[in-house]
Amino acid sequence: MSDPARPTQLEYWNSKVGEEWARQADLMDRMLQPLTQPAFDLLDLKPGERVLDIGCGAGATTLAAASLIRGGQAVGADISKPLLDLARERANARGANAHFIEADVSAAPLPDAPFDAAFSRFGVMFFDDTAAAFAKIRAALNLGGRIVFISWRTFAENGWSHAPLAALKPILKEPITPADPNAPGPFRLQDRETIATMLAASGWRDVSITPWDGEVLVGGGGDATSAAAFLLKIGPCARAITDQQLDPAQAQRLLADFLRKHETPAGVTLPAATWIVRAFA
Template identity: 40%
Template sequence: MTATNQQQINDWNGPVGARWLTYNDWLDERTAAYGQAAFAAAAPQAGEAVLDIGCGAGATSFELARAVGSGGRVVGVDVSEPLVGRARERAQALSLPVEFRLADASRPLFAPHSFDLLYSRFGVMFFDDPVAAFAELRRALKPGGRLAFACWKAPAENDWYVLPLNAIRGIVEQDAVDTDAPGPFAFSDPQRVVRVLGEAGFEGVELQPFEAPFYYGRGDSREAMTEDALSQVFRVGPIARLLAAQTDEVRDKATVAIREALSGIATGQGIAVSGATWVVTARAP
């Protein structure tokens, strides 16, 4: 295991994992449409064996389990102990036959040809060595087995990420997003996706764009929507990390600027921003 992979594991068992656990229901709701697009492309069938990569608290694993039925098999794998623990609790309450493993999906975990389908909703962009990780995952696929996942397109196409950052330009210095590093935008470049999966041994790699509104905030008034959205901006995403080392004065200025930006796009349905993804499919030879 590399040091960088270990850093990701530390993060998802530390503050990042804690935030995702606390706001898991909110995050599941906001990302459901993107996961459904990948689910449709994956087309899980009754009786199939499916691996859910980066399963988090299990929402996608449960959908897959319902699709494959009692004759199928679903295994969810994630590095975050808090999220896997929540997934196991939910599985017991739902009485669904899903196995959850606390493990790094890039490591050898399964016998060759164990699965018909590999699926992920935003769980495959965090590998330090993505070619090696996907080569290992491909070995777990049966010949002709399928891969389908959702990943974010470029930051500039995703206002859920860049809108609050743009609002505080001139207030807080910001580094450019490194889209080659492990993180939410590591697969934003379609050429890189094709190269990585090709070098890992997959065939028939295709990317289809999918966009859907990402609802930051809801409420009965513009003010309520704005405060709901503002609270989420500071809970999940880059803003909390960016402002952590700033003075109270800078944080106050940043809060005012972000509040104004959010209020300016509030509608009767809430505060919606752009969310743009790739739905990636491929198959094992």
Template identity: 40%
Template sequence: MAGGITQAEYWNGEVGARWARNQAVLDAVFAPLTEALFDRAALRSGESVLDIGCGSGATSLEAARRVGPEGAVTGADISAPLLAVARSRAEAETGAAPIRFVKADVGSADLGAYGQALSRFGVMFFPDSARAFANIRRMLHPGGRLTFLCWRALPENLWVTVPREAVVPLLPEIPPPPQPDTPGPFRFAAADPLVALLRGAGFGTVACDAVDRDVVLGRGATDAEAAQAAAHVALNLGPTAHLVREAEPDLRSRAEAAVTAALTPHAEGGTVRLRAACWLVQVG
């Protein structure tokens, strides 16, 4: 992580708190991808489910609805601010499976045994991916499956590249591109190394399919308002946010103007939509 901080420090600090405050925005952005994840997972009534990197609980709540009161869901994350939101949201649920939220690193913790595990963008941040996937496999019942989403290459994800390319020319130093061999959103950009990693962790069957969805970054009464809303998401919640997190007010202001201008051509009917490109992976 930038500045030498750990993943736990990162997600329990200002970033985790900001994501917790904006959980409804993030859930709306990722809704088409969440739908694809659950379509593939095909959870059944009565199953036990482990949600890896559950964040503010949207995927845990959806899993609980799908497996019903006879099932059980454990949502695990390392972020206390996000887990606090998840627990609060779960209190309002009725007719769904009981949910246990735990602050834990799924890469090393023993959280029990499950029929299914799933993750929406939560598996790319383990310090040791091989160890983590082997640990997840150990927690699955015989015949159990792991289904997860992870990002494909940065250039394929226009929802990130459009705002990023608007910000980079304003920075005093050009940031290095994401590294595929270090924890981060684009760690598993290439399919072949990911498939080899999963096979090495002991999974016998590996299906890795490309999934593309248009995600809504912003809405507004006008296209201009939609572009402004989308710029706010990009600069506060998306992978571009770290580029301006500690920027001086003048640079921050110029970045907001540049990103808004870059997103304006993508606004139509008061909505900014851009492509998101993922791997949808299922292993067992």
């Protein structure tokens, strides 16, 4: 089976994929909360500060930042119009001191600069030229400003990602080709040395790279059936189903059977492994 040409990041996140991520945003935010809070603790935002949220998606992290800086300003940047539309709705509903720009921060001007801090939850792995993007972000910060970001470690370490995909093996039409770790994508910054080298090359100092390992609630909670339904829409299982034109009902049965083994009173839990990185401009 031939591999169709992949869309660009801009095309991908403004397609039905972006619309689906917006529909699943509340569930995703609950799923990622355990690893988000330690990163915010490290960022240590203060009242009155200005913060840039890179790859802000549906805005949950931008709104969290806005609640901490009060009289300051939180700016969320993303390339996905569907996610930004939801982010703006959320901000308006809360009266939050946050606004959102549709921009690739590695290429577009940042008229709100300079910032005191920058944050990203899984948003900095998708740049075509990551080192150049980090240099541009550094230039947008005040001297001594800091960045904190979260990036996935290896695919093999992230059970929430690879284990459900393995459950689909009986119906896969061909093996899943591992993503190129040197190409833009979720696992672009899986390697500690790669991160350290890129940050040093782009002028950052006092870099700390800390592992975070823990369990996440697949789909933000709920039983195996609801977790399976979530995985049909988000992540590598969803992509495999689309790329290989698998039967969604058959895939959901296989996923639910697998996930049932990992049910807890809180929901279905699987391991996640990330880096939480901090550096200073």
